[in-house]
Amino acid sequence: MIQSEIQTFLNKHEYDKIDLKTVLIDMDGVLYDSMKNHANAWYETISALGINSTPQEFYMYEGRTGASTINLLFQRAFNRPATEKEINEIYIQKTESFNRQPKAKAMPGAAEFLKKVKNAGLIPILVTGSGQASLLDKLDHEYPGIFTPETMVTAFDVKYGKPHPEPYLIGLQKAKAKPNQAIVIENAPLGVKAGVAAGIFTVGVNTGPLDDEVLLSAGANLLIPDMQILADRFEEIYTALIQ
Structure with missing residues (x-):
């Protein structure tokens, strides 16, 4: 199954192989179980303005800049x-709401x-897309x-946010790698689109409430249910990618 998806990717981009x-x-929703906090903070802030939305x-919208x-x-x-x-005022309110949320825990399976x-x-x-000054200490x-x-690309490094490929193209530059020497791990449809637009094999990890089809429609080359399963299947996926 994985080999078929890899071959489809190679054919599309006319790559000989993935030289990983x-x-x-990505961080939120991949390394930290934090997306529910962002969603709740946005919903609370936007609802206070009288704008209808849902968490x-x-x-x-994950991956967009706050202004966008x-x-x-x-x-x-x-x-x-x-x-x-x-x-500026709305984003300050959103940040204050986010800081009132319970502390996000590390995503199960991410450390492994x-x-x-x-x-x-x-x-x-x-x-x-985060620009937290304390990000490295947190990580x-x-x-x-x-x-x-x-080895970090943050909001301070980019002009364009996801779904633009720029964040992942800068990631390639930092690794001194070509698109066929990388894979992307993303949980958000806009992030998946960014990885795909950069010409990189993109693994969608559906750690949130969205239907699988949302990530597949965004172009995910491979879909995994959560980070623990991705960790458990690492050897299988890695071996398939480098064959």
Whole structure:
């Protein structure tokens, strides 16, 4: 089954093989079970503005910049973009709401997966839309010795957010790798689209409430139910990729 999906990918991009060197990994919803907190914070903030939405809707927007999400909702509700002042005020409210949520735990299976990536001699690169100043300290606490500032792509590194391929193209640059030397691990449809647009074999890990079809329609080359199963199947997937 995996071999068929890999061959389809190779044929599409006219690659001879996947010469695996690096694994480009999203953070929220992949390394941390944090997407429910983001969704609830967005829903609380947007509902206070009188805009109709649902918590699940915000799983579809994961990977967008805050300004892009706010403008999308303003266009729908008010037929206009938000002003810069509105964007700043709303994003501050969203951040405050997020900080009131329970602390997000490390995603089950993520530490085991990262350890196997490192043991296989692959370079793990974090690719996140987050711009938290304390990000590295947070990662070092849960995943010690895995990431450094040189192996992270954050909101400070990119001009365009997902679904634009730029975040993953920068990830390739940091790993000194070509698209056929990498795989992407993503839980969000916009992130999947970004990985696919960068020409990289993209694994969708459905850790949230969205239907599998949403990630498949976004272009995921392989779909895995959760990070623990991805960790358990690492050797199988790795062997298939490098054959």
